[in-house]
Amino acid sequence: MPIPRIRHLAIRCRDVERTKRFYADGLGFAVVGPRGAGWDLTDETLNLTILPFVDTPPPASEEGLEQIHFGVVVPDAKALFTRLRDLGVLSVRYDIKLRNEPEPGKVPEGSYKVVDPEGNVIDVTDSKTEWRGISAVQ
Numbered sequence: 001m002p003i004p005r006i007r008h009l010a011i012r013c014r015d016v017e018r019t020k021r022f023y024a025d026g027l028g029f030a031v032v033g034p035r036g037a038g039w040d041l042t043d044e045t046l047n048l049t050i051l052p053f054v055d056t057p058p059p060a061s062e063e064g065l066e067q068i069h070f071g072v073v074v075p076d077a078k079a080l081f082t083r084l085r086d087l088g089v090l091s092v093r094y095d096i097k098l099r100n101e102p103e104p105g106k107v108p109e110g111s112y113k114v115v116d117p118e119g120n121v122i123d124v125t126d127s128k129t130e131w132r133g134i135s136a137v138q
Contacts, residue, residue, distance in 0.1 A: 009070070010049040013118045014057050019050050022116050026084050027072065043072075063092040063099075063113060063121050071096070071123035071131060078107050080124060090115050096123040096130070 013019040020039045023029045029041040029048055038051035063069075074080050081091065085107075092115055094100040094108035102108070111125035123130075 006046065008047045008049065010051055011068070011116075011118065011120060012051050012053045012057070014053065015117055016050055016052050018117045022087075022089065023048060023050065026087050026089055027080070027122070028074075063115065069113075069121035069123065071125065073128060073130065074124060074126055077111065077124055077126040081107050081112060084114055092121065096125065 011019065016038055020031070020041070023041050024031050029043055032040040032042050032047075034040075035049055035051070038049055041048045041050065085091070091102045091108070091112050093113040094102055094106075094111075096111040096113055099113070102112075110127065111123060111130060114122050114124060116122060
């Protein structure tokens with residue numbers, strides 16, 4: 001039986017434009033175009049749709065209590081960290097496995113966790129072997 005591939009993820013948010021900027025300008029997803037009151041973005045493998053909440057949004061969570069978190073493999077985690085920090089993005093942990101507290105002014109070695117404008121946690125790494133069971137192809 002063929003293995004299913006995740007190709008679409010939708011994130012509900014309070015502020016669609018701010019969240020779109022985080023994923024496009026911060027993480028580097030390409031903007032495909034508008035989708036109703038939201039936006040479609042892509043990494044050329046996954047469609048990421050940013051949508052407004054239909055009703056009253058739930059309260060934002062802290063790392064470890066979030067509704068959703070996911071991880072991205074990037075070419076250069078240190079360079080992305082610097083760009084995200086310059087955009088004012090909060091890093092909540094250094095080393096996604098050890099979950100070390102961030103050190104002000106220090107760029108983490110290896111992986112880290114950041115929070116999007118809606119409180120969703122994104123694991124960031126440049127290690128192609130960070131997660132078990134995934135292809136080493138980036």
